[in-house]
Amino acid sequence: MTAQDTLYRPKTAWTIAGLLATMMLVNFLDKVVIGLVAVPMMRDLDLTPAEFGLIGGSLHWLFAMAAVAGGFLANHKPTRTLLLIMAAFWSVIQLPMLLATSVWAIIACRVLLGIGEGPASPIATHALYKWFPDNKRSLPVALLHSGSSLGLLVAGLMIPWVTLHWGWRANFAVLAVLGFVWCLAWLKFGEEGRLDQARASQLPSSSERLPYRRLLSDRTVLSNYFCHFAANWSLALTLTWVPTYLEVGLGIDSLNTGRLFALFVVVTTPLSLIMAWWSQDLMRRGFSSRLARCVFVSISLIISGLLAFAQTMPDIPVAARVTLMTLSGGFALVMYSVGPAILGEITPSSQRGSILAMGNGFASIAGLSAPVVTGLLVQNATGHVASGYEQGFMVTGAILIVSGLLGLLYMNPARSQSTLGTGDSAAVATAT
Template identity: 60%
Template sequence: MTTGDTQYRPARAWSIAIMLALMMLVNFLDKVALGLVSVPMMRELHLSPTQFGLIGGSLNWLFAVAAVAGGIAANRWPAKWLLFGMAAAWSVLQLPMLVAGSIWVVIACRVLLGAGEGPASPVAVHALYKWFPDARRNLPVALLHQGSALGMLIAGLSIPVVTTHWGWRANFALLAVLGALWCVAWAACGEEGTLVRGGRVAGTAGIARDERVPYGLLLTDRTVIGNFLGHFAANWILAMSLTWMPAYLQLGLGFEPHAAGRMFALFVATTSPLSLALAWLSQVLLARGVPSRYGRGVFVATTLAIAGLLLAALALPDLPRAAKLAALTLGSGMTLTMYSIGPAMLAEVTPDAQRGGVLALSNGFASLAGLGAPIVTGMLIEAAGASTARGFEQASLVCGVVLVLCGVLGVLCLDPQRSLRRLAQRPRDTPGAMRESSG
């Protein structure tokens, strides 16, 4: 199959997708490690729930700025070396955790780590899109996020064991080594993709692949806004789970540390296939001719709304422990679909030359949820008399409301075909408008 001036090479494309999935595995090991060592860390450093929530949210203090800067850089420089530099920084930033003795040292490490990780997902997705044509993008991006899920699964099984035998700090030394190993492999095997969409954006008569749209026009588009909101909602539950779910399993639901780690791994092992299956179903709908408005837009908005109802159910009184785990697992798994389908919709309406920047802006906006969710959860736990169970379940109700509202707005806003028509009808003689290629 050919697209534009280059050929789609499935074997090489999927090998790059696997390498990037492994990068996201390391990325999410870094993210989830803090939550899985939360109990011994809080005890050793004498942290309150609100203080620990502050540490959890600090990962996102520079996340948005870094995500946008990285996305803009990806529009100009090879993604291969941007990704290499980011992963190398993650490895180095694990080392101070081996000796951190105060909340401010830990916060400094997490803030800098967030700055290094901010561009990771949008730049990785941008890199993937250089290898896969539009109709084939749902599954490779879903695979990318399966790497994230696999990282959480491995963390759930291994980090409690490492903590028991060598202490909670030893986990960060292992993370540094894993990051360095990925950097070596990527430097040897990574490659920049060259696949671009040919001629004009599919379904329109006025947007060439190498044109540029004024950012003011792009960022006021309803599909772009709907994606930003959906990404925000999905990131809220993700950030809350990464920071507080291990503590909830131990202190809220009564699992001992190793069992809590296994339950966290089971949670991931269930959510990952669910999100992958939903991404596959969306791609099947598109292949059968269903417009992207329904096959992607209404589809992902509906999953967010259903997920919100499931998560809000955790706040119901006297709900059995098994039902709480099921609602949390299914709700969280359904929100992960946003991470594969959302970027595909943004790529539909964004010229190739601006795709990295728009994906990064979406990640940057979503990181605001990552900043707020851990702190809000910590405050609710402290307000509930330090009851992790009651506070976490109240936070799940808040998260559920956010998801339902963003799902409803998504149904109204997400329509790539309408967005493409709007962009194609823009005035061509305005300053900064897209320029036609000379060819």
Template identity: 60%
Template sequence: MAADSSRYRPFRAWSIAVMLALMMLVNFLDKVVLGLVSVPMMRELHLSPTQFGLIGGSLNWLFSISAVLVGVAANRTSTKWLLLAMAAAWAALQLPMLAATSIWSIIACRVLLGAGEGPASPVAVHALYKWFPDEKRNLPVAVLHQGSALGLLVAGLSIPAITAHWGWRANFLILSVLGGLWCVAWLVLGAEGQLARAERAGSGSRIPYALLLTDRTVLGIFVGHFAANWILAMTLTWIPTWLQLGMGYESHMAGRMFALFVAITAPLSLGLAGLSQRLLSAGMPSRLSRGCFVSVTLIVAGLMIASLASPWFTPMEKFALLTLGSGMTLVMYSVGPAMLGEVTPDSQRGGMLALSNGFSSLAGLAAPIVTGMLIDGAGGSTARGFEQACLTCGVVLLGCGVLCVFCLDPQRSARRITHESCRRDVHHMRADQG
């Protein structure tokens, strides 16, 4: 029976992949809802752009801490029950929003929600790895991320309609119900995979975290992930507001424009990830096919995003530049973990993914607040302030992209880490014998 449970079972594995993709759909609905109800929420509660930016960034206050703690714990704890506990917390934390009237009560809800959502992505990827062998893991992880994109698409089409019919608070009740339904389905259909456990039985020794965290490629991945998360947090929080107050669209059209934004960025990021994989399969070293590839996408995206501050472009041209630039940065979320997997042992991958997510959440904390402050600094002009925020974002992307060019070389890092680890093992062996 044990041997049978450790075999790859495609149907069961893919059923888990679909369930986890649906979980990420709910996860991103929870993330983006605030941006899509920003205008009526700010008007009812008399919030300034800086205050709203503070609320938007508060999701990340405990995000990194919980991501690291739970991500590392996932190496030794059942991912089925961890995921169930997290999703149940998301559902419960939507309910106080039905009555919240002060900025601090809303911030408290978002901080706790962020603590519950911080570990979602690394734990979900870790759970998938327990069902799929190494050579079959790329596609299910891509499906997982498409659940996130689908959540944004559904949000853009549904949340403005719900707000128009029942008010902005009704969205939080519906999200609570959706989260509860997923928990019931996961309780019945979810299970713990055994494949990764069987593979780890014969895997190599662990690498000291100090060695991993001082490696140039690992640090480059952290920096690239930080840059990608800066623009993701800025757009999820502020694009709907910019479309309405900056570009003059009414709420339904702004929702459709946001859905169009997602409909373009998601396949663009998939296509770029596929191109990187084809270059690698054709024999190009990962320093070029992965490292330089994502570095160039960050640099080009930075130039595109920064150009929004120019008066030469029409509003629709600015929307196109923002959409294409955002889509290019998303490739970091698929290629970055792949590079991390090249230099990290399987038994430590969950912890390293969590550390990368945790570091990038610092950008998620800062970007919405910086954007709100720039809008306030522009005299409350959402259009001018958001364009200044795009210039700031472009500088972040450019700087991080240039750093990544010099840092990302997974094959060199793998050789270095293996050599240093063997040298330490030999040193300790000689010390023990002495």
């Protein structure tokens, strides 16, 4: 029994995990709303696909810088306070969307939203790692990101309905209210975990902090970042262009598009949780982190890429295309729950927030690029109306497969722990 296991308080830890999952739900509603109001917004504001792609990608213009800055703050400041400030900020920034009419006014709102939301995932993950010991981290982080997936489900059902009854702008008022409600709940129930102090007491003083050039040149860290980039490319494409692809490319009406988007979540959320549990169970049964986490997530990305390619095959039914698209997205999501645990193994806890945030920052380049690249492919496509979207899926598939292969070759936590002199592999081996 380690000191971390002694301080582990399951009831409180899972309460915090539930609150953070709810935060990520609101966070993802904020992100996905643009994709789900794309058709009426483009019609009302007379936007071209390239202009809409610019709006879709603008969330990520300063996302990376904000993520890294937030990560460094999280190394020194309480995560409870940082998360409250961020959630309040992104709730406020929804309100100008009720009046914005120009492309650049909308872009300004989305850029500011990206600044507020950039650090959310790494800081929330960092906060969770203060509550859960290493061998119990994959499942709560999967719950955290299932909140994101549930955000897609709620969005798919709620946003088309709100748009139909009150117009597309009304969605932003609803999102502001939801954000403020979460802030009140976090003020009452949010706490700061204490497991990092226990871990630090078990490690040699030389591992308390390391030069960032050593951490950022480590092959496990770098390949992990590329895998995160690939998963984020897939997710950004889903959030920005899949609703439009379903409605314009496949000819599905807006309400059924929303329902299919909800179906995406009904499938991918349990799939992501099951895969995270499977990885965690492999760790519990004594498999190395190299197999239980690194090989596991790398193969998931490769499968996701192959499925992305498969959905572009000609003459397959719409139901088959949607199924392949959904499964591809589900396998890519595994990276969000298992990937951070790999970084948590090899990074000193005093630097974990910044290393997680820099990974998110690098991945956000995909979030910026995927909507724009796909928008250009759609705008310049020739032939049938869906061809531009399908080219975007093929690009996504290639990125997923290449990154998965890099993960297979280079992610190895045991080797990185030995090289860097970090980690608590002994504690993991003895924990139950």
